[in-house]
Each structure stands twice: as structure tokens, then as C-alpha cells.
Amino acid sequence: MTSATSRRRPDEDAEVIVVGAGPAGSTAATYLARAGLDVLLLEKSVFPREKVCGDGITPRGVKQLIDLGIDTREEAGWLHNRGLRVVGGGVRMELDWPSLADFPPYGVVRPRNDFDDLLARNAQRAGARLLQQTTVTGAVTDERTGRITGVEAKTGPERVPVTYRAPLVLACDGVSARLALSVGIEKRDDRPMGVAVRRYYTSPRTKDDFLESHLELWDRSNRDGPKLLPGYGWIFGMGDGTVNVGLGILSTSKAYGKTDYRQLMRSWLDGTPEEWGFREENATGRIGGAALPMGFNRMPHYRNGLLLVGDAGGMVNPFNGEGIAYAMESAALAAECVVHALARPTGFSREQALRRYPTAVQQALGGYFRMGNIFSKLIGNPAVMRMATKHGLPRATLMRFVLKLLANLYDEKGGDAMDRVISTTTRLTPSA
Known part of the structure; x- marks a missing residue:
């Protein structure tokens, strides 16, 4: 039922629809709901749900959690780390996170099935209405103006077709970007993509003060001697008896799209010390894979009432494959622009506020991502x-x-x- 203060019209289901309850969607929904807006948050899965990720969050992401009001203390279930251990070229170096005014001096690790659930519940507590098991299939637009008026979805176990209506929609639907595609916003092929695979293993390396990054992946099980594999690897202790182990490859590598990534990972891990435990009998689940859309590979980030946020807008860091921090940052910027837009009359003034979003994202990340795109081409060699x-x-x-x-x-x-x-x-x- 529409509240007395809601700007929602009788034919609308919400003032804002947020599609996808990952870090981007839940962050945006939290800020929007706290501002007093009527927010409908649609999620295709049911929490808790698995998500392919390294589960490591740098201080940049921790800052976003703190800004959101999340308790990031170890007592609240977060495993802290003090920096990054880099392994490669026969060198093993431990680098503490830098001491800065803008960011905390620690990173955290938390499984995505728990992390995403926590953020979604936080959005609910702020007042957002979360509908799970609701897959959005495309945008509904006004035939005359092309402006978005809602989304089409299939909901519940029976996947019942349904339409939800709102004047503004945030696409936080990840790399699939169904909403963007439904209105003709295509992927840019001149921007890098990545692919990552990961698996959990029971391991004595479960507690580690450092996230570990391997810049060289060696297949030491090769009969003809050690063989250098494409990509980079990570080993992130989860603190619960398991370790998240994975590897990534950039589209700038000749091996991209031509490699059996799961076999590549097995080859690397078979060459690691046996006492680490990264063997089939210690695996606690399957090898999962995911695409990483990098460096603003889908634009424009705003068009006709639709805002692209996080992975849907290609906001993964081309330097290191990190996505969570940028999903949350872009969500905060999108929410701010939407709140200001809905405080204005419909028409030109409101549109001005909404068009500030792509400008704000470009100002915050554009130059850095541009450098990252160049970097990704270089290291692809x-x-x-x-x-x-x-x-x-x-x-x-x-x-x-x-x-x-x-x-x-x-x-x-x-x-x-x-x-x-x-x-x-x-x-x-x-x-x-």
C-alpha cells in the first residue's frame, strides 16, 4: 500500500526498482530506503546462495562496508588480513596494506554466500522490500518515449510471469546485464574481460594474515619439466578450516577462450606442496567459474530512467579483478543521484540529476580504469x-x-x- 509520503503513483509498484541483490543492488537499496524511498529489490536466487568470487575484500571495499554501517570487526565474523603476499619469479614478498587517511589499514575475508545475505538483510532492515526467486527478463518501456516504466519478470518456483512498474530502475544484475541488453546497451569489445575459477579446499593454510597472489602459475606435474601456465592465481585463507583457491585469465591473453580453465587450475594445484592440501580429496565443492566485466565495458551507464551499477556497467578493476568495492561505490553514487532526482519535479530538472550519475562514475573511476585497460593489454603478453x-x-x-x-x-x-x-x-x- 502506498504510504502518505510516497511519490508512487497508483499504477506503480515502487518508486525505484533495484534488480539484483548482490553487493551493488543491496547497497543501493539500503541507501535509497534510508532516504525514505519505496524500494523494490528483486533477486533471482534464494539467500543464502553461492557466488563465484575470491571472497577477499581490500581496504577499499572495507571502507564501503563501514560507510554502509556494517560492523567489520573480527568479533562480527570478519577475518581480517594485513596485506598482500606476492609470489613470483622466485620471490616471495609480504606487503602491508598502506597506512592512509582515506582507507582502513586492513582487508577482510568472508564467504560470498554469507556476505551477500548479510547485505540483503541490511537492505531489508533499512526498509527495502526484497523479493527472492524473481528473475527479471527485460525492461518495460514507454513505446512513445522509450523511457523505462518497469521490468518483466518470472517469480516463484512456478516462474509466474509478472510485471513490476516504477519510474526508475537500477540494473544491478551482474555480468549477464539482461536489463541493459533488453534496451540495446551492448558490451564494448575494446574493453577487457576476465574469467575466474575458484574452489574451496580443507587446508592447514586456512588462517593467514595475508591474501596471497601468485603472478606465475607453474604446472610441475608436467613430465617434460615445469610449464608456465597463463594467468595469475590466489590463495585466500577463510579462517574456518578451508581456503579459497582460484585463478584468473584476461581477455588480452592469447589463452583466453581457448583454455580448459578447470584443468588449468588442477594442473597448477597439483604442483603445489602436498601439505597445503590442494588435492581432489580435500575439495569441499566443485570448481566454479565466472566472467569479470572490466574497465567500463558496458556504456552508457544511464539512459531513459535505467542506471547500470557494478558488474552490469563493467565496473571490475582491470588491474586486479576486484569488483565488490566498485559495485558498492557505484551503488552509493547511483543512490545519491536517484534520491536527488526524485526530490525534483518530473521533467528536465529530474533528468539533469539522473544524468549526473555517469559523470560522477567517470570522475571517480574513469581515469583509473583507463590506465587499467592499458595495463591489461601489456600484461596479456x-x-x-x-x-x-x-x-x-x-x-x-x-x-x-x-x-x-x-x-x-x-x-x-x-x-x-x-x-x-x-x-x-x-x-x-x-x-x-
Whole structure:
């Protein structure tokens, strides 16, 4: 029932529809509901649900959790880490997260089935109406203006067709981007994509103060001697007796799309020390895979009442494959623009507020993602990657700079010389 203060019309089901209750959708729904808006949050799965991810969150993502009001203390179920361990070129280096004014000095690990559930319940507590087992199949638009008026979906176990109506829709439906595709917003082929596979293993390495990144993947089970495999790997201790182990490959690599990623992972892990436990008999589930849409590979981020948020807008970091932090950041920006838009009369003034969203996203991330797109092309060449690993890893000062750059962790104002270099370069890099 429409409340007395709602701007919802009698023929509308909500003031705002948010499609997808992952980190982007739940974050946006929380901020919108807290602002007093009538929010309908549609999720195709049922919580808790599995999601392919590394489960590691850098300090950039932790900041978003804190901004959202989430308790990130270890007592609240978060496993903290102090930095990144980089392995490659015969070097093993531990790098603490940088000490900054803008970001906390720790990262966290939490399984996505629990993490996403927590964020969705947080949105519900804020006042958002969550409908699970509701798969959105496309947008409903006004035939005359092309403006979005709602979404078509199939709901419940019987997948009953239903239409939900609202004047604004946030597409937080991930890499599938069904909503964007339904209104003709296509993927950009000049932007990188990634693919990641991961699996959980029972392992004595379950508790670790560092996230571990392997810049070289070696198949040591090869009879003809060690063989260098394409991609990079990770080992993230979960603190519960298990470890999240995975690998990623960029579309800029010649191996992309031509590789059996699951077999690639087995080959790498068969060459790791047996005492780590990364063997078939210690696996606690199947190998899962997912695509990573990077560097704004789907644009425009706003059109005719539809806002693309997080993975739906290609907002995965091309430097390191991180998506959660940017999903939540873009969700906060989208929510702010929607709140201001709905506080204005319909028409030009409201549209001005909505068009601020793609500009805000470009200002926040455009230059950095542009640099990341260039970086992804460079490291797609195995020779470049080997040279960087061989000559870069042994240099601690250089690696501290690289960590700040790759994880997007620096103070925009003030900070040290490294921060000023990254901030200036990001600001001057064209975002197109």
C-alpha cells in the first residue's frame, strides 16, 4: 500500500526498482530506503546462495562496508588480513596494506554466500522490500518515449510471469546485464574481460594474515619439466578450516577462450606442496567459474530512467579483478543521484540529476580504469609479465607503489609522493 509520503503513483509498484541483490543492488537499496524511498529489490536466487568470487575484500571495499554501517570487526565474523603476499619469479614478498587517511589499514575475508545475505538483510532492515526467486527478463518501456516504466519478470518456483512498474530502475544484475541488453546497451569489445575459477579446499593454510597472489602459475606435474601456465592465481585463507583457491585469465591473453580453465587450475594445484592440501580429496565443492566485466565495458551507464551499477556497467578493476568495492561505490553514487532526482519535479530538472550519475562514475573511476585497460593489454603478453615479475618483484619500494596502484589505495589529497604520482596520473588520464 502506498504510504502518505510516497511519490508512487497508483499504477506503480515502487518508486525505484533495484534488480539484483548482490553487493551493488543491496547497497543501493539500503541507501535509497534510508532516504525514505519505496524500494523494490528483486533477486533471482534464494539467500543464502553461492557466488563465484575470491571472497577477499581490500581496504577499499572495507571502507564501503563501514560507510554502509556494517560492523567489520573480527568479533562480527570478519577475518581480517594485513596485506598482500606476492609470489613470483622466485620471490616471495609480504606487503602491508598502506597506512592512509582515506582507507582502513586492513582487508577482510568472508564467504560470498554469507556476505551477500548479510547485505540483503541490511537492505531489508533499512526498509527495502526484497523479493527472492524473481528473475527479471527485460525492461518495460514507454513505446512513445522509450523511457523505462518497469521490468518483466518470472517469480516463484512456478516462474509466474509478472510485471513490476516504477519510474526508475537500477540494473544491478551482474555480468549477464539482461536489463541493459533488453534496451540495446551492448558490451564494448575494446574493453577487457576476465574469467575466474575458484574452489574451496580443507587446508592447514586456512588462517593467514595475508591474501596471497601468485603472478606465475607453474604446472610441475608436467613430465617434460615445469610449464608456465597463463594467468595469475590466489590463495585466500577463510579462517574456518578451508581456503579459497582460484585463478584468473584476461581477455588480452592469447589463452583466453581457448583454455580448459578447470584443468588449468588442477594442473597448477597439483604442483603445489602436498601439505597445503590442494588435492581432489580435500575439495569441499566443485570448481566454479565466472566472467569479470572490466574497465567500463558496458556504456552508457544511464539512459531513459535505467542506471547500470557494478558488474552490469563493467565496473571490475582491470588491474586486479576486484569488483565488490566498485559495485558498492557505484551503488552509493547511483543512490545519491536517484534520491536527488526524485526530490525534483518530473521533467528536465529530474533528468539533469539522473544524468549526473555517469559523470560522477567517470570522475571517480574513469581515469583509473583507463590506465587499467592499458595495463591489461601489456600484461596479456607473457614476455612482459615475466620481465615485470623478474625485475620488479625484488624491489620492495617499487612493489609498495605497485600495490597502491593495483589495489587503488592512495590518498587523493595529501599523502606521500607515491600517492601524489598516482593521483595526478589518474586525474590526467582521459577516461574515454
